[in-house]
Amino acid sequence: MEANKANDLIVQEPLYKKVEISKMTHSEAIEILFYKGYVDCFCPYCEKPSVFSGKLTIEQEQRKINLQISLSGSPGGNRTRKLFEKPEIYQLEFFCSRNENHILNVVYKVENETIVKIGQSPSSFELQRGEFKKYKTILGNSYNDLYNAIMFYSSRSGVAAFAHLRRIIENYFIAKAYKECKELPDWNDIKYKEAKFVKKLDFLKVKLPETLTQNPRLYSIISKGIHELEEEECLLYFEALKECIFLSLDDTIEENRRGKSKKKIKSELSRIDNKINKK
Known part of the structure; x- marks a missing residue:
């Protein structure tokens, strides 16, 4: 200990x-x-x-x-x-x-x-780079927000760190899920745009990481931190919020891995089936 x-x-x-x-x-x-x-x-x-x-x-x-x-x-x-x-x-x-x-x-x-x-x-920021570097490919442009969030935290700028965590939720998780959900046959774009944030998570949950849908308070806590909490309070809560983001990204990576594996297996079984039936 x-x-x-x-x-x-x-x-x-x-x-x-x-x-x-x-x-x-x-x-x-x-x-x-x-x-x-x-x-x-x-x-x-x-x-x-x-x-x-x-x-x-x-x-x-x-x-x-x-x-x-x-x-x-x-x-x-x-x-x-x-x-x-x-x-x-x-x-x-x-x-x-x-x-x-x-x-x-x-x-x-x-x-x-x-x-x-x-x-x-x-610095502690440099020592942690290996912990979040693995998310660079999957996050794309939003990786800069993850980088900045942890950098601001290590510089004791809690509110700024919270702001970049919120941008990851909005510009990566929500934007990605919304783009995918819009292609669904029963999607109602008008109702989605009229809904409050928590309700929007319900609309998007089929395309959001499980960790994010199970912790809908994450976004409201971050927003409250940006607008109402002191720097020290934001610093106190940052690690828990960051870990929730990490787990959500891990969910996404695992889902992508499973999707690729399923596609590969389906293709391989189809190839085997065709080869067997030609005999």
Whole structure:
């Protein structure tokens, strides 16, 4: 659990995200500040998925031991708070398993009982590129919106990130489904255009990904975020919304794969049938 928290803080979270030490154990705080485990992510230098491993210097190992000793004598109360109140900087290095010259640097600042990631190179955005790069072909022009959504999130611009997620729903999922539904024999274009958004999803559900139709509140949450929520609230909710978009894209990819497989099997069976019947 601690390793996952340390990994996610590096890969998923933007700069200046505050993590409250009071909401974790001493061992969890130490694991983050002196993490030397694995960071599973995309290496922007290799342009491939990779695993980075952390290494601590002798000085860092000694600093970790000193902090553990101090904390072991202060299970709670004022002394514990004082250990994490004054400003302290912690720097970590991780090395790519494909090429040790590819280095990931992370800098944390501890102050007022919080851990804040104040520096990182490559950025969390660059480390996530491998996660969403696979959607480039299927999204076409809308890939730029996915790219920008995650870039704005990593730059702590929550409202802008929400705006680009909404554009993906409108310009990719909805536009694509509408184009396909218009070809159906029983399609009623007038009723569709008069309907509210949630009702439009009902009209289009036969051509929309299952994840999207099962989560109709996605669009309204994003819209509310753009018009009513603060930046911090948008940043707090972004990951869940992004994952819903990813799952919807995965549904589309799987549906396309199944469609191609069915077409191929049908063609192959037809070929076999013709060949057998000629005998």
